Amino acid sequence: MKKTKKQLVVRAFTPIAKPLNASIQKNSTMLLLGEIPYINGEKTFNTKVYYIKGLRGMLRHAAMSLAQDCGIEVCHTSEKTELKDGTKLIPNGFHPFGACDTPCILRRIFGSFREESRISVYADPITSISHKEYNTDVAVQRVHILSENRIALSYEGIPIQDFRESYFSGYFTFSIDVTLLTKEEIKFLMESLLYIETLGGGKNAGYGQVKLLDFDLLKIEVIKTVKRNNGIYKVNEEIEAESIEFDEIEDWRTILDALDA
Numbered sequence: 001m002k003k004t005k006k007q008l009v010v011r012a013f014t015p016i017a018k019p020l021n022a023s024i025q026k027n028s029t030m031l032l033l034g035e036i037p038y039i040n041g042e043k044t045f046n047t048k049v050y051y052i053k054g055l056r057g058m059l060r061h062a063a064m065s066l067a068q069d070c071g072i073e074v075c076h077t078s079e080k081t082e083l084k085d086g087t088k089l090i091p092n093g094f095h096p097f098g099a100c101d102t103p104c105i106l107r108r109i110f111g112s113f114r115e116e117s118r119i120s121v122y123a124d125p126i127t128s129i130s131h132k133e134y135n136t137d138v139a140v141q142r143v144h145i146l147s148e149n150r151i152a153l154s155y156e157g158i159p160i161q162d163f164r165e166s167y168f169s170g171y172f173t174f175s176i177d178v179t180l181l182t183k184e185e186i187k188f189l190m191e192s193l194l195y196i197e198t199l200g201g202g203k204n205a206g207y208g209q210v211k212l213l214d215f216d217l218l219k220i221e222v223i224k225t226v227k228r229n230n231g232i233y234k235v236n237e238e239i240e241a242e243s244i245e246f247d248e249i250e251d252w253r254t255i256l257d258a259l260d261a
């Protein structure tokens with residue numbers, strides 16, 4: 001089996017982010033995926049792994065900002081145009097979600113109610129490992145994870161409403177599968193990365209700042225073969241990756257104009 005795909009691999013850093021994944025009663029924690037074993041020296045330890053939620057939304061917002069900057073009308077995240085009291089929900093430069101007759105560039109990439117998205121965004125789960133050296137069977141990203149018990153209300157020094165929040169800090173990588181996109185759509189997405197600002201909640205309080213470090217566009221070839229070994233069929237997977245070089249990232253604009261004309 002041979003499969004070829006195209007992937008944008010993005011490296012970023014956050015000093016502190018709270019992806020606000022799961023809420024259990026008054027606790028807002030990151031989405032726990034489970035525990036995995038890791039080996040340090042001769043010993044086996046367990047570590048909790050978490051999911052970074054919100055990467056796709058972060059990317060969608062970045063893409064909206066780029067389109068807005070270029071004066072290209074695209075889908076907003078809201079399908080409603082205004083609230084009952086007349087408050088407008090759709091800023092200038094956007095149309096309600098999925099309302100474009102000819103799908104706009106955002107809808108072509110991120111989909112709408114009826115159309116599936118043509119990209120997928122994913123990241124290896126994050127984990128906090130205190131040992132310097134570690135070995136795991138599955139791919140994880142090592143970051144710093146911290147939890148804090150906070151008190152929102154207290155009465156004569158006794159907490160009457162406390163809650164727990166989780167954060168992570170560190171370098172992280174995420175990938176966008178762009179196999180189904182045209183060259184121009186990939187370029188649009190690449191430029192969108194420059195507009196990435198925050199991930200998760202609490203941005204007014206300074207949480208979730210994301211610094212984009214670098215990215216690469218890869219052509220990845222996965223070759224899977226099966227071999228009988230010791231009475232069972234063993235699957236062997238080989239992965240080859242090479243960089244795809246694009247020049248003139250910004251020329252998606254002119255080509256898009258020509259397509260729309």
Ligand SMILES: [Zn+2]
Nearest residue numbers: 074075100104
């Ligand atoms: Zn649209």
